[in-house]
Amino acid sequence: MRHVAALAGVGVKTVSRVINGEPNVSAATIAKVTAAARTLDYQPDLHAGNLRRADGRTRTLGLLVGSVDNPFAGAVHRAVEDVALSHGVAVFASSLDDDPDREQEAVHAFLRRRVDGLILTTVSQSQAYLAPELRRGTPVVFVDREPAGITSDAVVSDNAEGAALATRHLLERGHRRLAYLGDRPVIQTARERRRGFLExxxxxxxxxxxxxxxxxxxxxxxxxxATIALFDSPNPPTAIFSSQNLVTIGVIHALRELGRHHDTALVGFDDVPLGDLLEPGLTVVAQDPQEIGRIAAERVFARLDGDHSPAARTIVPTRLIERGSGELPPRQGG
Structure with a gap:
């Protein structure tokens, strides 16, 4: 704060008033302080006196996941929390909801609380805004999606290969009229799964x-x-690859509504709750979110303990689980 005050040509108390949004500060002063803070990559330290310990750590991590509504994110969260608790560290968690603005707001909120490390699922086209934090030595590990604009640790599934595995499984059962249902193409994992399918x-x-x-x-x-619209077309598919678990659930609802769940093959990317209890059971390419979360958390603590090795990309394998829906043969004439 003293450095910001010196650069802006104001007192430390004025900087404090601007940072805390107190009244009776001129617009010109606010502009000077804000510009100085941005130049110095300053982040206000919330409750620093209460949170900081003798070793300079706050015993907290920031975790940004896709959405707490998604079982994949919940499993990553639980795995990170289990590792963190074994180290006596608490986890602040927030949902991304695949909103770039929300991503940066959440990350900056973590940084204002001076978390010791970050584990992030991101959606912005670039994470270069984190470069100052990396220069400060804050461990940052990306999960599910790799970063752009910076080099940092990442723990991901092999999305293209997993999608290719699902597609190959359907082709080997004689299907040639396949359809792909996927998430928004702005999302890196969605693009990779589409690529694996088409290739x-x-x-x-x-x-x-x-x-x-x-x-x-x-x-x-x-x-x-979208699935119902597919079956309104003159030449509907005999098999569907759905590349995200919530999308898969929507496909299941549509096939059952249309009475096509016994004659249309389906393979989903990522497992869904109770997928094994459906009739037919749901065939999936399963990720391992628990392992992704565990490796990411262990990587953060290794960095905090002095590991300065180059940034690593860890790929957690996927596996095909056959339960019945992906093994249905093509319809007669299809």
Whole structure:
């Protein structure tokens, strides 16, 4: 704060009043202090006297996940929390909701609380805004999606290969009229899963120009509506690859509503709760969110303990779980 005050040409108390949004500060002074704070990459230290300890740590981590509504994010959260608790550290968690503005707001809120490290799922086109924090030595580990604009540790699934595995499974059962239902293409994992799907079709000699690729489906209802529209077309698919668990749930609802769940094959990317209890059971390419969260948390603590090795990209394998829906043969004539 003293450095900000010196650069802005004001007193420390004035800086404090601006940071805390107190009244009776001129617009010109606010502008000077804000510009100085931005130049110095200053983050106000909330309750620093109460939070800081002798070793300079706050015993907290910041965790940003896609959405607490999604079981994948919940499993990552639990794994991170289990590791953190074993180190005597608390976890502040927030949902991204795939909103770039929300991403930066949440990250900056973590930093104002001087968390010791960050574990982040992100959606912005670039995470270069974190470069100053990396220079300060704050451990930052990305989960599920890799960073852009900076180099940092990341723990991810092999999304393209997992999608290719699902597609190959359907092709091997004789399907040639496949459809892809995916999340918003702005999301890195969605792009990778679409790529894996289309590349596998190409390797099998299936003309991808004739394959329905429906994207921008971010919840159950949009996926349900898209699936119903598919079956209103003259040549509906005999098999569907759904590339996100909430999308898969929407597809399941639509197939059952249409009475097509016994004659349309379905493979989903990522497991869904009670998927094994459906009839037929849901075939999935399963990720391992618990392992992703565990590795990410252990990486943060290794960095805090002095590991200065180059940033690493850790790939957690996916696996195909056959339960019945992905093993349905093509319909007669299809």
């Amino acid at each position: 596998e079709l190409g390797r099998a000699g299936v003309a991808t120009r004739d394959v329905p690729v429906l994207e921008g489906l971010h919840d159950e209802e949009s996926a349900r509506a």
